[in-house]
Amino acid sequence: MKSFIQVDRDSHFPIQNLPYGVFRPHSGGKPRIGVAIGEYVLDLSEIERAGLFANTGIDEDRIFAQPSLNAFMALGRNTWKKVRNQLQFLLSEDEPTLRDNEFLRNKAIISQKDAELLLPAEIGDYTDFYASKEHATNVGTMFRGKENALMPNWIHLPIGYHGRASSVVISGTDVRRPRGQMKPAGEETPIFGPCKQLDMELEMGWFIGPGNEQGKPVAIADAEDQIFGLVLVNDWSARDIQAWEYQPLGPFLAKSFATSVSPWVVPLEALEPFRVKGPNQDPTPLPYLQKNDASSFNIHLEVYLKSQEMAEPQKIVTTNFSYLYWSMAQQISHHTITGCNLRPGDLLASGTISGPEKEQRGSLLELSWRGTEPIEMNNGEQRVWLEDGDLLTMTGWCQGDGYRIGFGEVAGRILPALD
Amino acid sequence: MKSFIQVDRDSHFPIQNLPYGVFRPHSGGKPRIGVAIGEYVLDLSEIERAGLFANTGIDEDRIFAQPSLNAFMALGRNTWKKVRNQLQFLLSEDEPTLRDNEFLRNKAIISQKDAELLLPAEIGDYTDFYASKEHATNVGTMFRGKENALMPNWIHLPIGYHGRASSVVISGTDVRRPRGQMKPAGEETPIFGPCKQLDMELEMGWFIGPGNEQGKPVAIADAEDQIFGLVLVNDWSARDIQAWEYQPLGPFLAKSFATSVSPWVVPLEALEPFRVKGPNQDPTPLPYLQKNDASSFNIHLEVYLKSQEMAEPQKIVTTNFSYLYWSMAQQISHHTITGCNLRPGDLLASGTISGPEKEQRGSLLELSWRGTEPIEMNNGEQRVWLEDGDLLTMTGWCQGDGYRIGFGEVAGRILPALD
Numbered sequence: 001m002k003s004f005i006q007v008d009r010d011s012h013f014p015i016q017n018l019p020y021g022v023f024r025p026h027s028g029g030k031p032r033i034g035v036a037i038g039e040y041v042l043d044l045s046e047i048e049r050a051g052l053f054a055n056t057g058i059d060e061d062r063i064f065a066q067p068s069l070n071a072f073m074a075l076g077r078n079t080w081k082k083v084r085n086q087l088q089f090l091l092s093e094d095e096p097t098l099r100d101n102e103f104l105r106n107k108a109i110i111s112q113k114d115a116e117l118l119l120p121a122e123i124g125d126y127t128d129f130y131a132s133k134e135h136a137t138n139v140g141t142m143f144r145g146k147e148n149a150l151m152p153n154w155i156h157l158p159i160g161y162h163g164r165a166s167s168v169v170i171s172g173t174d175v176r177r178p179r180g181q182m183k184p185a186g187e188e189t190p191i192f193g194p195c196k197q198l199d200m201e202l203e204m205g206w207f208i209g210p211g212n213e214q215g216k217p218v219a220i221a222d223a224e225d226q227i228f229g230l231v232l233v234n235d236w237s238a239r240d241i242q243a244w245e246y247q248p249l250g251p252f253l254a255k256s257f258a259t260s261v262s263p264w265v266v267p268l269e270a271l272e273p274f275r276v277k278g279p280n281q282d283p284t285p286l287p288y289l290q291k292n293d294a295s296s297f298n299i300h301l302e303v304y305l306k307s308q309e310m311a312e313p314q315k316i317v318t319t320n321f322s323y324l325y326w327s328m329a330q331q332i333s334h335h336t337i338t339g340c341n342l343r344p345g346d347l348l349a350s351g352t353i354s355g356p357e358k359e360q361r362g363s364l365l366e367l368s369w370r371g372t373e374p375i376e377m378n379n380g381e382q383r384v385w386l387e388d389g390d391l392l393t394m395t396g397w398c399q400g401d402g403y404r405i406g407f408g409e410v411a412g413r414i415l416p417a418l419d
Numbered sequence: 420m421k422s423f424i425q426v427d428r429d430s431h432f433p434i435q436n437l438p439y440g441v442f443r444p445h446s447g448g449k450p451r452i453g454v455a456i457g458e459y460v461l462d463l464s465e466i467e468r469a470g471l472f473a474n475t476g477i478d479e480d481r482i483f484a485q486p487s488l489n490a491f492m493a494l495g496r497n498t499w500k501k502v503r504n505q506l507q508f509l510l511s512e513d514e515p516t517l518r519d520n521e522f523l524r525n526k527a528i529i530s531q532k533d534a535e536l537l538l539p540a541e542i543g544d545y546t547d548f549y550a551s552k553e554h555a556t557n558v559g560t561m562f563r564g565k566e567n568a569l570m571p572n573w574i575h576l577p578i579g580y581h582g583r584a585s586s587v588v589i590s591g592t593d594v595r596r597p598r599g600q601m602k603p604a605g606e607e608t609p610i611f612g613p614c615k616q617l618d619m620e621l622e623m624g625w626f627i628g629p630g631n632e633q634g635k636p637v638a639i640a641d642a643e644d645q646i647f648g649l650v651l652v653n654d655w656s657a658r659d660i661q662a663w664e665y666q667p668l669g670p671f672l673a674k675s676f677a678t679s680v681s682p683w684v685v686p687l688e689a690l691e692p693f694r695v696k697g698p699n700q701d702p703t704p705l706p707y708l709q710k711n712d713a714s715s716f717n718i719h720l721e722v723y724l725k726s727q728e729m730a731e732p733q734k735i736v737t738t739n740f741s742y743l744y745w746s747m748a749q750q751i752s753h754h755t756i757t758g759c760n761l762r763p764g765d766l767l768a769s770g771t772i773s774g775p776e777k778e779q780r781g782s783l784l785e786l787s788w789r790g791t792e793p794i795e796m797n798n799g800e801q802r803v804w805l806e807d808g809d810l811l812t813m814t815g816w817c818q819g820d821g822y823r824i825g826f827g828e829v830a831g832r833i834l835p836a837l838d
Contacts, residue, residue: 124543125585130668151666156609157600161668162581162675166544166760167633176634178757181576181705190575192705195757214586214677215595215837241757247570249549249580250669256581257757258633286600286611338597338614338657338676339837341585418634418758 003091004099005109007038012264012397012406014038015091018084019264019408020069020229023115031067031118036264036408037091041115044087046108052090052097056082068122069207069265073228074344076210080228084269117263119170120231121207121345126168126259127335128203128235128349129160131326133279135354138366155283158326158334160351163235164256168347171262171410175236177388177417178257182240190244194417197239197371198386202303202362202394204321204407205233205349206328207265214341220291223329226342229265232301232394232410233349236260239365239385261347262394262410270405274298274398276322285330288337295327299407301353301396303362308389310379316367319360321396324350388416422510423518424528426457431683431816431825433457434510437503438683438826439488439648442534450486450537455683455827456510460534463506465527471509471516475501487541488626488684492647493763495629499647503688536682538589539650540626540764545587545678546754547622547654548579550745552698553773557785574702577745577753579770582654583675587766590681590829594655596807596836597676601659609663613836616658616790617805621722621781621813623740623826624652624768625747626684633760639710642748645761648684651720651813651829652768655679658784658804680766681813681829689824693717693817695741704749707756714746718826720772720815722781727808729798735786738779740815743769807835 003015013019013036023041024031034041044064047053053064058079063071072080090098098104130136133150136159140149153159169175177198183190209228212218218226235255242254278296299321304313326334331348352362361367364385367375374382386392391413397406422434432438432455442460443450453460463483466472472483477498482490491499509517517523549555552569555578559568572578588594596617602609628647631637637645654674661673697715718740723732745753750767761767771781780786783804786794793801805811810832816825 125583153602153609153663153666157664159664159668160671162583162671164544164581164759165584166762166765167758169633176758179636180757181753183572189702190572190705192707214588217598217837238757244572245576245578246667246669247572248665248669249578250665250667252579252581253754253757253759256759283608286609288611334600335672338599338660338672339586339595340583340672340675343585346585418636 001088002093003037004093005037005040005091009402010404011038012404012408014403015088016400016403017266017270017405018087019266020120021263021265022068022118022120024118025110026114026116033064033066033069033072035087036112039112040109041112043108043110046104050104053083053086056086068345069120070122070345073121073207073209077225080267081269084267117170119168120263120265123165123168123347124343124345126163126165126347127160128163128351129158129326129331130351131158131324131331132352132354133325134323134356135352135362135366138354138361142370156285158331160331160335161250163259167256168259168261171260173260173412174415175258175412176415178238178241179417180238180241180253181244183244195238195241196385198414199237199239199364200386200392201235201237201352202301202317202319203233203235203349203351203353204230205261205347206230208342208346208348209344211343212336212341215339217336217339218332220289220329220333223332224268226332227268227328229267231265232262232396232407234260234392234394234410234412235349260410260412262408264408266405266407271297271398273400274405278322278327279325288333289330291327291329295329296322296324298322299396299398304393305383306391307377307381307387309381310377313393314378316375317359317362319353319355319362321353323355324353386414388414390414420507421512422456423512424456424459424510428821429823430457431823431827433822434507435819435822436685436689436824437506438685439539440682440684441487441537441539443537444529445533445535452483452485452488452491454506455531458531459528460531462527462529465523469523472502472505475505487764488539489541489764492540492626492628496644499686500688503686536589538587539682539684542584542587542766543762543764545582545584545766546579547582547768547770548577548745548750549770550577550743550750551771551773552744553742553775554771554781554785557773557780561789575704577750579750579754580669582678586675587678587680590679592679592831593834594677594831595834597657597660598836599657599660599672600663602663614657614660615804617833618656618658618783619805619811620654620656620771621720621736621738622652622654622768622770622772623649624680624766625649627761627765627767628763630762631755631760634758636755636758637751639708639748639752642751643687645751646687646747648686650684651681651815651826653679653811653813653829653831654768679829679831681827683827685824685826690716690817692819693824697741697746698744707752708749710746710748714748715741715743716817717741718815718817723812724802725810726796726800726806728800729796732812733797735794736778736781738772738774738781740772742774743772805833807833809833
């Protein structure tokens with residue numbers, strides 16, 4: 001499949017991907033919905049206005065002229081598929097409808113450089129899981145020792161907690177180093193000041209589609225129908241604040257000052273060719289969490305750090321989404337088993353994605369083993385935690401035969417704490 | 420101060436109160452905003468349409484014809500005060516504007532019986548604290564013993580966690596007993612089934628007004644300006660699910676299946692005559708949590724239980740908001756100290772409100788001391804946890820001289836679990 005729009009082999013956004021996002025043209029106008037294609041955005045509000053979604057069965061008015069994807073997410077997989085098919089048809093190299101309509105092309109196709117990317121959804125609730133066994137084991141080993149690394153519940157259910165929706169920000173937003181209360185080792189009483197153990201967490205998140213009614217759980221067989229698409233997530237964490245506050249009700253301020261997401265939401269359909277089985281689960285989960293089909297995806301993930309002194313970013317993590325022990329479907333089923341309702345636009349995230357090897361650890365906490373093994377940077381600097389001015393960039397893609405299904409990137413720079 | 424509308428001495432809604440809510444007349448029409456006065460609702464969308472808010476400086480169009488209070492909450496305390504003053508003026512017994520305008524009165528004043536009450540706000544984020552020392556001590560004693568009852572952090576900061584916004588429901592909504600994963604004592608592996616330890620938590624919540632920009636904490640001196648008003652909250656809890664899931668990231672599914680709130684939001688202004696100091700804080704909190712003014716309120720609180728067999732509800736809790744150790748202002752300041760942003764319509768809640776005496780404990784967990792001291796009901800039944808068909812009702816008020824500032828009630832009945 002090829003588009004009449006030129007797309008490089010290593011572009012994240014070939015016609016096989018077509019991730020959705022919300023953008024505002026620099027030239028003005030309201031936020032609206034588009035898909036990324038190569039270095040361009042196709043403005044779906046213009047495609048809609050031209051009547052080219054007439055065959056998709058959408059009867060809502062101007063659903064792509066809205067400032068969030070929520071209404072489209074609510075329509076469900078059948079409609080998502082029809083829209084995606086229509087977009088692949090319109091963008092394909094042999095189809096003249098858009099290709100040869102200069103007027104429409106000029107209105108509907110703009111360079112990504114000429115657009116500001118915005119949060120793709122109005123996030124009602126944000127839930128963060130803890131689905132990587134390697135991550136949970138690493139953290140548990142550091143805090144409780146090797147023998148008690150995993151809590152007894154961990155292998156039986158996908159541990160998760162409610163995150164903060166208000167502070168989810170789009171890639172490129174600067175992140176102010178938080179101040180807060182902490183109790184450094186050796187201090188008798190807690191102190192107040194800027195976080196000294198600022199960390200990143202490499203995660204992936206997925207936006208929820210139709211959602212479920214309160215009191216009606218989503219069966220595991222239906223869980224993937226709730227996944228509209230995936231993004232990269234950096235769940236910034238203040239480890240010193242976290243260590244002091246988290247008992248007994250879990251992380252609160254340590255993770256609610258900012259969570260960054262990538263702007264392009266990759267449809268689950270685009271990931272189908274990269275479906276893999278995921279880790280073997282032993283013990284076998286309870287029936288409500290059982291799914292025999294392959295329910296993970298082979299997504300290559302990388303993290304780069306660039307300090308103020310560095311000329312080039314340096315890769316500090318290489319890992320893969322498929323290391324995650326609990327699948328997205330299992331996380332969705334578990335989330336709703338009590339009757340808790342998910343709504344269109346809700347964001348669920350995986351928790352830090354770590355793999356078995358050292359370079360596959362998705363947080364500085366693990367990479368520096370709680371500060372005992374500093375990360376050596378190419379320019380001679382060392383990193384244990386993030387420093388002011390550091391630019392952190394996460395990226396990821398599925399490698400196809402001659403094309404990539406990419407997630408773009410989620411980036412953020414650390415600003416110094418307030419005085 | 421008296422209204423031309425007849426209000427009984429023990430009514431929760433005299434002219435001194437004027438709580439805001441969202442309602443839909445049974446006779447039809449869209450949800451809109453009103454205030455409760457005696458047994459009536461004053462339809463503010465009609466007052467607005469009649470031009471009677473012209474002197475309040477609101478330039479937004481039809482702010483009271485909206486289906487949530489969010490836009491009004493965003494306007495801040497000066498505007499809230501002007502609107503409240505105008506409403507007290509219009510409703511006062513000596514003022515003819517509304518009193519003698521039969522046409523407007525007939526349109527704008529309807530019986531509460533003729534209206535469906537809805538959620539007062541679109542809740543962006545819901546945060547639940549753990550601000551009662553008596554509650555935290557009781558729970559800690561049961562789970563960790565008397566010597567380690569309070570975690571070391573508890574006396575230094577208001578412990579809180581992110582709750583679930585999607586499942587907050589209005590009083591009167593039935594609550595389906597959740598099913599989930601738990602590990603009963605003596606079992607080798609976890610089981611799946613209906614929650615057997617279903618509990619209530621007596622709390623109060625407050626809706627956030629203007630909010631703060633991400634990265635800009637709310638100083639403690641300004642924190643009360645963020646409080647639009649207060650409601651009663653029942654934070655339904657599945658204790659067996661909670662015990663198994665909560666480590667290390669805190670309560671998740673055990674509290675996200677439903678949270679009930681009362682429909683009338685009592686303005687902070689209405690509570691001013693009932694301001695009290697609150698408990699002495701020792702040790703002195705860090706400066707960002709220090710406030711010398713009285714920052715608690717004398718709000719009498721009661722909980723009633725009525726089983727399917729009982730003819731009348733029975734009071735099982737009598738306590739007071741002023742037992743809370745951490746003030747609302749301290750909770751707001753703490754919540755934002757890292758830069759976390761609050762938005763109009765966000766709901767913060769206190770956590771279970773318990774007092775020093777046994778009947779002042781705000782949860783069944785504490786009242787029955789984890790099942791060891793069943794609650795004796797007047798009809799011979801006993802309660803350790805909630806049973807199917809139980810109706811739980813919480814109420815509360817400030818007792819003035821000849822009038823009450825009441826919160827109405829938050830009620831919910833337990834439905835049996837799904838098969």
